[in-house]
Amino acid sequence: MAEPEVSPAAAGGGGQLRNVFGGVLCAFTLLLIGVVAFSIRLFSVIKYESVIHEFDPYFNFRVTQFLSKNGIYEFWNWFDDRTWYPLGRVIGGTVYPGLTLTAGTIWWLLNSLNIPLSVETVCVFTAPIFSANASWATYLLTKEAKGTGAGLMAAAILAMVPSYISRSVAGSYDNEAVAIFALIFTFYLYVKTLNTGSLFYATLNALSYFYMVCSWGGYTFIINLIPMHVLLCIVTGRYSSRLYIAYAPLVILGTLLAALVPVVGFNAVMTSEHFASFLVFIILHVVALVYYIKGLLTPRLFKVAMTLVISVGLAVCFAVVAILVALVASSPTKGWSGRSLSLLDPTYASKYIPIIASVSEHQPPTWPSYFMDINVLAFLIPAGIISCFLPLSDASSFMVLYLVTAVYFSGVMVRLMLVLAPAACILSGIALSEVFSVLTRSIKFQLSKFFYDSPTSPGDSSPESSTNSTKNENRNEKSETAPKEKPSKKNRKKEKEVAESVSVKPKKEKRLLVLPFELSVMGILLLIVLGGFYVVHCVWAAAEAYSAPSIVLTSRSRDGLHVFDDFREAYAWLSHNTDVDDKVASWWDYGYQTTAMANRTVIVDNNTWNNTHIATVGTAMSSPEKAAWEIFNSLDVKYVLVVFGGLVGYPSDDINKFLWMVRIGGGVFPHIKEPDYLRDGQYRVDAQATPTMLNCLMYKLCYYRFVETDGKGFDKVRGYEIGKKHFKLTHFEEVFTTHHWMVRIYKLKPQKNRVRGKLKKPKASAKTSSTLAAGQKKNPWQ
């Protein structure tokens, strides 16, 4: 925050008072921004309840519960046998622990103060708290680039940007909630180090990077963006010792620290996501050496040395690059993880990994989603980029680079819109603040001219005083941002020249900067309207679009609010009325919720690390009843859970997700073929549907006795009558169906006793054994 000491006390007592007042005002504004960021995210608590949302947050919540109950060492060694049965999962070594540790620490702190908050409450409110932190970090980052005004503007915009709200409403207890704060704060510390050249900030930067690595897999964005910026600075001739201080400690300390996180480990030096940073590290040292030698040698001698070094250096570089390429090419996934590859090649996932493609948040976004998520910022960004170039500093070039890369990534995956949001906010903040300062300055100038011009002669004093004040302001900004910055020094020189020239020909100079009075007022009004529009949109998005917890649904009808609480009904039933060690099979979407809410062992969950296992469940769901029973029985499954929306019209149910089960299952077990489930390339479950579709387990479990509800079997989601209406289940029995039929739970019937003396015909038994032998691929667990 703008401490009064920092600003130069050139203007004397009055100016100091003004600075103190400004500092207090700034701090108060920041406080209010924090309050806005926190409270705009509470719509979900007010409209629904204080509950964990969606899928992944349930896993994080469960991990946090474990952490708070068993302590940190147990947590690192936690082998979870409740999931991926029979494989299990080493939780401590495969999660990004940042979020869990953060919430766990907050909980521990509160409880040691005897404030009895439950783990759940802490988890629900972690995201809003960190949104406030993120907006403060945005203030700091933007202040480094463009001064306090832009910082406040950017912080205010970020506090309510819908894209970020969508991931951080109260209850959305996901990695991104803290990761965005860590991302912005790391960038701030990088820019701060770049501006000051202080090793203190460089160390903090490495620690902040460590926190980011702990929190989110998106840390690779940082470790690639910062090298890119360093490279950009070197190429554009902006190398300085500050750049070296900002980058070299980050790579060394950051990589060492990152390797401490179990989930990253040696990946920090072995995967190609991190290679760019090492390459740039080498280049930076070469450049530093060159600059050092340049200082030692005479220009002529330097030229000779340069040619020598460049020829040798290029050869070495080529060799290193060749080795790297060979290393990368020799590894099966080319050294890149699937998700990262799909970032570079947007078509990669849909081609090779149906699991990644099946997740809706991994799809490329549509244009309306840009308008929905960043709204008017999309129009302000170009102006922000322009003002970043006048003048271009290290910090502002970083902003531009951040924005450009973020735009690219957001175009690949909807989910990464989240990374774009801070960049968009910062640049829009800069743009708005520049426009406001131009407009208000011209109003001020026009007003002063109006007051002083009209009564008497055009005295020199009035314009001079006004230019003085603007000059002071400029200097304030500059001195706050970068006291040691080269370009700013240049600017200051320029300013002095300007100031000298101002006294000679003030009017001409001002006319270039000043807009007419009416136009400025109009402009300000229009900007306020634009801002108002943005705020209204954000509040609407927070209240209506992004606050639904998705485990409890509501619908508003004429006779009031109707609540669909079927998911929790089913999970509560499972948790209280089945045996503790029973295994529940469902599609992987419901894995995290089942383990967290029902505390039952699941076969697959949202972690999706084992494609074969998921494919097995997909195959079972798309097989006929008997084959499915065999697969499930071999997996020790006792209950099968399906989500069915046909009765109340809940569209994201298992029938709509079914094609992905077929695709993922078919990817591993080739006897499941997608065309068998499609009629003329169309997916349907009405009378036109294929017999394979109408006989698969998923169809039967969803529509069992459905026809008896209305006599016709009209599916409200698909909008037609179902194909096969009357059928019986032979290997499964219905044990629970929720109030609105949204979750149906079936139990595998036990194997029939063999009746003595009434053995099956030898022919039939031979047949079954042969099918078993042939169908070995069908069931990998036999």
Add this chain to the structure above:
Amino acid sequence: MLPLSLRTLATRTLLLLVIASAVSCSSLPPEDGIRVVSAEKRIDLTGPIVKVFLTLKVENTPTASEASRVLLAFTPTEVQHLSIVKATRAEGKRKKKAFVPLSIEASELATTAPDAPRLYSVLLSTPLKPGDATTLEVLYMLTHSLEPFPAEISQSESQLVYYRDSAVLLSPYYVLEQVTYIKMPSNRIESFTRVDPTTRAGSEVKYGTYNNQMPNSYLPILVHYENNRPFAVVEELVRKVEISHWGNIQITEQYKLKHGGARHKGVFSRLEYQSRPSVSGASSFKNLLVRLPPRVHSVYYRDEIGNISSSHLRTDSHKSELEIEPRYPLFGGWHCTFTIGYGLPLQDFVFESVDGRRYINLTFGCPLLDTVVDDLTVKVVLPEGSKNPQPVVPFVTEKHLETSYSYLDVVGRTTVVLKKKNVVGEHNVPFQVYYEFNPIFMLAEPLMLISAVLLFFVAFIAYLHMDLSIRKSS
């Protein structure tokens, strides 16, 4: 099935009779000359709890000494399930008749043999003089005494239960004349043991009149009938009462509920449950009524995974009624857990007694209607700084003290823990906890917060006025 069970019963009867007579020979209380002139036993089997109303007309023989107590006998199984025994004595004549409650204590007599009847003595307020007679009204309740048979039923079946008792009154005294009525909820009575004279009228079975029964006689009977009333059993209930002298009492009740009837077997079809509610799942229940004190506020109803959205609260000036639905209908053997919490105004429940101490006056039992609580724990968390807690409960409970911490506590709050097993609605009687409390303690936490904020500012001011840099800047 029936003849077999009857035969086993007959043998059991014989055995019991033998034992009973053996006991009567060996260890009967000293003869005080009391005998039961007439006894009427009304057994109410309509609900999940067995209620027995006993009207005893006792007289003291002219030759004996004064009798200060009357003994009641129960079988060992009955004692296990016995939740409450109450006795009143009718005093005065005709119009001025008043019922005086009498105290009851478990008698140590005659508990030597494992199968011997356990005795409870009703202490008479005024001793019964030789030759006098008096009328006692006794009420006792038995929980878990209805055994579902068949033990597992499917969704479409209704629940049948067994009830076992004796046709004649089990009593250590000589009974001159006795009759037993058994009331059942519906006309569907599968079978009942005949011990002539036995008559059935609708949903009621009458045993008797039997004359001149010897002490400790026992004639086992078995009634098999339909009972579809909700068998809601709270396996564990923890009621936590937190008193804040700033004006609020916060009560949190954690329930572990179970359907204690015949176990559900096989399929649960939502379709049938919704389309044929009368036949399908007749013994299941889906809502419960909680009776709360008036002026209750901030009521919540949730479980460990969040709010349960199906509840209604009705309040008026005399009582509040909260109708709750568990997340799913409860069939036999199904469990669920939930938490109910509410706030109450302090001035309605905390008072100052004449000696300067304060006391809280609350109802003891479970606010759910018609339920059995197997294990009830009441924790009264007194405000921080209160001393000498003293609970006053009208019946025997297990008591101890503990310390709990919440909301920035430093020394902790004294907590009075009362435990009781086998609690029914009759236990919903007021109880008091007396404690000493100095109102100055109310200010402890606000003062602590104020000083913390003050310290923070002082530290900040100090930081701003100190130069911590290593190199002096010129």
